[in-house]
Amino acid sequence: MVRKKLVVVGNGMAGVRTLEELLSLAPDAYDITVFGAEPWGNYNRILLSPVLSGEQAFEETILNDEAWYAAQGICLHLNQTVTAIDRSRRVVRSDKGIEASYDRLLLATGSNPFILPVPGKELKGVVSYRDYHDVRFMLDAARHKQHAVVIGGGLLGLEAANGLAARGMSVTVVHLSAWLLERQLDQAAARLLQKNLEARGLAFLLEKQTEALLGNDKGEVRAIRFKDGHELPADLVVMAVGIRPNTALAESSGLYCHRGLVVNDTMQTYDPRVYAVGECVSHRGMAYGLVAPLFEQAKVAANHLAGHGIARYQGSITSTKLKVTGIDLFSAGDFIGDDTTEAITLADPVGGVYKKLVLKGEQLVGACLYGDTGDGAWYFRLIREGRAVNEIRDQLMFGESAIGDSGHAGENRSASMADSAEVCGCNGVCKGTIVKAIREKGLFSVDEIKKHTKAASSCGSCTGLVEQILVNCVGGAADVTPKGEKAICGCTEHNHATVRKVIREQHLTEMSALMRYLNWRNEDGCATCRPALNYYLISSWPGEAKDDARSRLVNERVHANIQKDGTYSVIPRMWGGVTNPSELRRIADVADKYQVPMVKVTGGQRIDLLGIKKEDLPHVWEELAMPSGHAYGKSLRTVKTCVGSEFCRFGTQNSTQMGIDLEKDLFGMWSPAKVKLAVSGCPRNCSEAGIKDVGIIAVDSGWEIYIGGNGGIKTEVAQFLVKVKTAAEVLETCGAFLQLYREEAFYLERTVHYLHRVGLDGVKQRIVEDAAGRSELYARLHFALSFEQDPWQERIKAGALRREFEVLAL
Amino acid sequence: MTDWVSVCTLADIPPQGSRVIKRAHGEDIAVFRTLNDEVFALFDRCPHKGGPLSQGLVHGKSVTCPLHGWVIALDGGQVQAPDQGCANKVLSRLEAGVVYLAL
Incomplete structure (x- = not known):
């Protein structure tokens, strides 16, 4: 078969990222030719500022060296600018006369620096700040020239000024607006930034309009003159006043451009054979000059070039950061705001900290941080997720709560x-x-x-x-x-929500059919997607979809917990943490007979037998004659209880029995992630119900139900859901919530994260306010559980299930 | 001289699964069967921390180790990048539904 030809014009980050995405989707779809105007392979343009300031070497910024292109079989033409596209013959031609024909053309021509149309702009010593060539020019100038003027107080201008100052030049930044970075900062933050930069030796001239650049008799720049008549000596002038999409080539070939090469949501230009990505494009009227949107565009373009034809680019929310060492500045989204937004600000001018959060309705839409940007990533995530933040509004300014976050010595910055x-x-x-x-x-x-x-x-x-x-x-x-928007794994471009929806709407009950329907890249997936798909299938179609043991990870396949040495732990169920002499005797006998190296009481009020060989598991289960504790599964783990009103002098209700009833009601329940419950007999809360997925606290007048607690990696306190009167209501409410979670959460998403994503209010509406919906959810849970049996009992019997545990001897 | 020893039949190994061969002398061997009924064998030890590969999830011509999720190619034992290492491979052959290993 003759392969189709893909020609890429532009060897920068957008073009090459598209190729990388394409090669991972369809490695053999095209013969690829790349034209690059610069003499280097693809380098990380956003690291030019550290190169200029001397903190990094250029070689470290190379993302794809020439060997990479060779290894991918890509024909690479460096130092060649494509000057013409003949769209009827489907051929491009370079300035060196090289021609390449295409079936698909990808334009990634990037942008050009905007040069002020002032007299003297062509003098020697006037440079833009765009590529490594410019950086080399500046580095050379810094060696034997003194006075640098940077026109433009934006991100690039300030980074250039900082770099030149670090190289020993005296630098003045000239800016048209009343404050620096007016697109990233409001005035208060900009003042702080200016003060800081002045302390480092930079000088600033604000509200200055450049009239002309003045030269000496050798044609070199010697000074800059402003509209107000003021002159300033300058032997290097850096113009950093903005960029313009580079559309010259596209326009000359008749492609429609309007403030950029116009593309639709599939990154296609008006010529369906021609795609475009990066800073040269205009999408829904927006041209982006940052890297993150380019990567999103690259994914979409690659998807269509590979023939998948399903991805859509819908614009990007962007964030920026000033790359000047020692200055922390971060902004994201709409941080200026308007009549429809509200702002929360924190200003500490002496401490050098300024923060502004912009809210619209219940959502965070923008953030601007100066001095302390540690929470920038968190705010950016909240903006991207569009999650309702009204519940945490009073805490929002103080960053992501880190209570109990363990494993890094309390460091949160x-x-x-x-x-x-x-x-x-x-x-x-x-x-x-x-x-x-x-x-x-x-x-x-x-x-x-x-x-x-x-x-x-x-x-x-x-x-x-x-x-x-x-x-x-x-x-x-x-x-x-956000995780919810990401593809499940490398086998697909679909996210969890799409897969759940398709399974329901198309009534899919088999994994192979599901994978075929969604064009899975690998015939039988991988260890990330298969367990997720298996859960989605069996939870969507209980009784119809068959549980696929081969898509379960080891613990759920052998119904025990694998240990580091390959042995297993066995935890039999003790309903509500209650046991008796006969069970304890059997446990002791098993521990003796199989020489169990450790017998340990767990945190979930039961007993763990550690170090059991796989082939012994069915014997151990048989001799224990107790049900599986499911301590190994994404499933109902335990219901922890206190002794309650039966014995405790403070107990208000029979919490032990409530726990046993709940555990029996939910036995065998598979879930997106593990589920732990607890029932306490009074608000002293000895069973620690406040950090359980579902926690119940008895009071004299009934039961309080809390959801979404977590005592693990990050301690999360459960939130109050509702107070009910009877034990029957407790069962129905807890069951309905867990069924909602089972139906809607993504695989491996704990209840707390599920609640963060969908919001407690929505859950309250469906579980507390909608009585009919609640009882339907509860009925669906029971329908699903009616197909579950004790997995240990099933495997004790001889047969196919038992064979998993037999070894072959040689 | 390698000896081809018959160890089991194809039907003894579940599709997308494996069986463990215990030997009187020497390490355990994991025999894998892919979705397409190809058979491969590796020493039952992950090069990372010695996890029993036989207990991993089989996908394509790879197995994911049950302990820390390293992905190992069944046909050569090579570990998927960026992790590095190689599991010991045992030559295998499938003839008329019988699995032979070169031991």
């Missing part, structure tokens, strides 16, 4: 951590290791950091810190797509 400080306590990864990986490997998302460094890949408690480090290193280029 990555910026203040030393390079040698441990970020990931599970895998022993230090901050310096993460920063190094981000820089050297060109990482832009937490997922990539997880893969390369292992940080945040175990318990995940340091994910927030890792995200902070990422945002600190790459700023707005950080990919902080």
Whole structure:
């Protein structure tokens, strides 16, 4: 088969990122040719400022060296500017006369710096700040020239000014507006920033309009003159007053441009064979000059080039960060606001901290932080998720609550951590290791950091810190797509919500059919997607979808918990934590007979037998003659109880019996993640119901029900749902909530995270206010549970299930 | 000289699953069967921390270790990047529904 030809014009971050995405989707779809006007492979343009200031070498910014192109079989033409596209013959031609024909063309021509149309703009010593060529020019100038003037007090201008000052020049920044970074900051924050930069030796001239650049007799720039007649000596002038989409090539070939090359939501131009991504495009009237949107566009364009045809680009919310060492500045979304928004501000001019949060209705829509940007990543996530924040409005300004967040010695601010400080306590990864990986490997998302460094890949408690480090290193280029929007895994581009919806709407009951329907890339998926899909199928269609043991991870397949040495732990169920002499005798006998190395009381009020060999499991279960405790599953774990009114002199209700009834009512329940319950007999709360997925506290007049607590990685206090009178109401309310969670949560999403995503109010409406809906949910739960049996009993019997536990001897 | 030893039949191994071969001398061997009925064998030890690969989830021509999620290629034992390492492979062959290993 003859492969189709893809030509890419533009060898920058947008174009090459599209190729990387395309190669991962459809490695063999095209013969690829790339034209780049610069003489280097793809480099990380956002790191040019650290190169200018001398904090990083250019070589460290290379993302794809020439060997990469060769390894992918890509024909690379460096140093060649494409000057013509013949769309009827489908051929592009470069300034060196090279022609390449295409079936699909991708334009990623980026942007050009805007040059002020003033007399003297062509003098020697006048430069823009756009690519590595400009950086080299500035570095050369810094070696033997003294007075630099930077026109433009935006992000690029300030980074250039800081870099030149670091290289020993005296630098003045000239700016048209009344304050610096007027697109990123409000006036109060800008004043703080200016003060800080002045303390570092930079000078500023605000509200100054440039009239002309003046030259000497050698044609070199010597001064700048303003409209008010004021002159300033300058032997290097950097113009950083903005960028314009580079559409010259597109326009000359007749493609429709309007403030950029116009594309639709599939990144297609008006010529269906021609796609475009990056700073050259105009999408829904917006042209983006930051990296994160380009990456989102690259994903969409690659999806369509690969022939999948389903991804849509719907615009981006952006964030920016000033890359000047020692100055922390972060802004995201709409931080200026208007008549329809409200702002919360915190100003500490002496301490050098300024924060402004912009809210619209119940949502956070913008944030501007100066001096302390540690929570930037969190705010950015809240803006992206569009989650209702009215419930935490009074706490919002103080950042993400970190109570009980364990595993990194109480550190919640990555910026203040030393390079040698441990970020990931599970895998022993230090901050310096993460920063190094981000820089050297060109990482832009937490997922990539997880893969390369292992940080945040175990318990995940340091994910927030890792995200902070990422945002600190790459700023707005950080990919902080909310988990719910992300693809489940590399086997698909669909997210969890889409998969759940498709299973319901198309009445899919088999994994192979589901994978076919959604064009799964690998015939039988991977260890990430299969367990999720299996759960979605059996929870959507109980009794119809068959539980696929081969898509269960080891613990749920063998119904025991694997230990580091490959042995297993066995935890039999003790309803409500209540046992008796006969059960204890059997446990003791089993422990003797199988020489169990450790017998331990668990936190869930039962007994754990550790170190059992897999082949012994069915015998152990048979001799215990107790039901499975499901201590290994994404399922109902335990219902912890106190002794309650039967014995306790303070108890107001029979909490022990309530716990036993709940545990029996929910036995065998699979769920998106583990589920723990507790029932306390009085508000002293000895069973710690406040940190359980569902916690019940008895009071004299009834039962209070709390949901969404968590005592693990991050302590989360359960929130009050409702107070009910009878035990029957407790069963129905708890069951209905858990069924709602089972139907709506994403796989591995604990109740607390589910509640964060959908909001407590919505859950209250469906569980508390809608009596009919509540009883339907409860009925659906019971229908699903009617198919569940004790998995240990099923496996004690001879047959296919038992064979899992037999070894072959040789 | 390698000896081809018959260890089990294809039907003894569940599809997308594995069986463990215990030997009188030497380490356990995990024999895998893919969705498409190909058979592969590896020493039952993950190069990372020694996890029993036989207990992992089989997908495509790979198995994901049950302990820390390393992905290992069944056909050569190579660990998927960015992790590094290699599991020990045992040559295997399927003939008329019988699985042979080169031991």
